[in-house]
Amino acid sequence: MIVVMKPHPTPEMIQTMVERVEKMGLKAHVIEGTERTVIAAVGDERDGGREALESYEEVEKVMPILAPYKIASSETKPEPTVIRVRDLVMGGGNVGVIAGPCSVESEEQIMESARKVKAAGATGLRGGAFKPRTSPYAFQGMKEDGLKLLAAARDETGLAVVTEVMTPHHVELVAKYTDVLQIGARNMQNYHLLQAVGEIRKPVLLKRGASATMDEFLLAAEYILDQGNQEVALCERGIRSFEAHTRFTLPLATVPYLRQRTHLPVVIDPSHGTGIASLVPPMCTAAVAAGADGLIIEVHPDPKNAMSDGAQSLTPEAFEKVMLRCRKVADALDYKMS
Incomplete structure (x- = not known):
């Protein structure tokens, strides 16, 4: 259920209500909006709990959460969540653009990629240091050396680094070098990993599993x-x-x-979604037109010789054209691209 506090509650009022919720055996999540502060009370609700909480003077109302996903639901937080990392902004009318190669292959490759996507207008840099591959014989990534190169590219360009973490014991290592932790499609239901990134106070980009339903995703x-x-x-x-x-x-x-069901930003990956470079530009513009809060696009300085996913990677020149097209759509819909 959601405990909606009256306007302008003091920190002491909020803390007192949190303690009351927890005494009922529920987990309290404080969500502060621009107009209201709400406390999501999640767990096995006891009979009479709603009436007990409504009786307090500082409480405006208590409402049940109908969706199975309690904190992610727009019932809990009608206002959109906005994620800001350096110059990368996603949500609330902002379209954040993350671009870069599938894998970090060398210092020259990642630095060139970072400079060119930055020049074209991207504010986030993607690049895999740990690569989950279908075949055990395929390139698995440069691991910590790749993370160091991503951090060096960030230091030079100011781009926010987005890279994948694959296991719970890698979370702290990846968080040391990155700005946004990515959970790949294969790990969408790796619940130990999800809990581990939940304990780290860095933004998370969660990819939908290839066969996951919307409820499973949320x-x-x-x-x-x-x-x-x-x-x-x-x-x-x-x-x-x-x-x-x-x-x-x-x-x-x-x-x-998702924009109707949740307050969380929605990002589109047209590179994996199509797997064909020539289809990426129109899907980018279509995604912006549909109201996406972000794009994550594979861009490689030499796609034909990429160590992974070259067929779906744009050249820097093609990416620049995509940015120009997307900006026109964003401007027409009063969105801000970052």
Whole structure:
């Protein structure tokens, strides 16, 4: 249930209400909006709990949360969550653009990528240091050396670094070098990993599993939120279907659907969603038109010789054109691209 406090509660009032909620055996999550402060009381609710909480003078009302995902639901927080990391902003009418290669391959490659996507207008740099690959013989990434190169690229360009973490015991290491922790599609339901990134106070980009339903996707986000990390962005990266003309099927209806169900920012990955570089630009503009809060795009200075996902990677020149097209759409809809 949601405990809606009366306007302008003092910190003491909020803390007292948190203690009351916890005495009922529920977990309290304080969510402060621009107009209201609410406390999400999550757990096995006792009979009479709602009436007991409504009786306090500082409480305006208590409402049940109908969605299975309690903290992620827009019932809990009608205002959109806005994630700000350096110059990267996602949510609340802001379209954050994250770009870079699939994998960090060398200092020259990642530095060139960072400079060029920055020049084109991106504010986030993507690049895999730890790479989950279908084959055990494929390139697995440069690991900590790759993280160091990403941090060096950030130091030079100011771009926020977004990279994947694959296991709970790597969370602290990856968090040391990165600005946004990415959970890949294969790990969307790795609940120990979700809880581990929930304990780290850094934003998380959670990718939808290739066969996950919307409820499963949002409940995966709930695992992170439940640990106290309120900065989670949901990333649609395509799902498996019977179609074979693209790598995955990219359902852009995900954007307006999630915007109705959750306050969390929604990011689109057209690179994995199509797997074909020529299809990425139109899907980028379509995603912005649909109301996406961010884009994550693979850009490589030499896609033909990329160590992973070259077929879906844009050249820096193509990425620059994409940014120009997306800005036109964003301007028409009064969105701000960052």
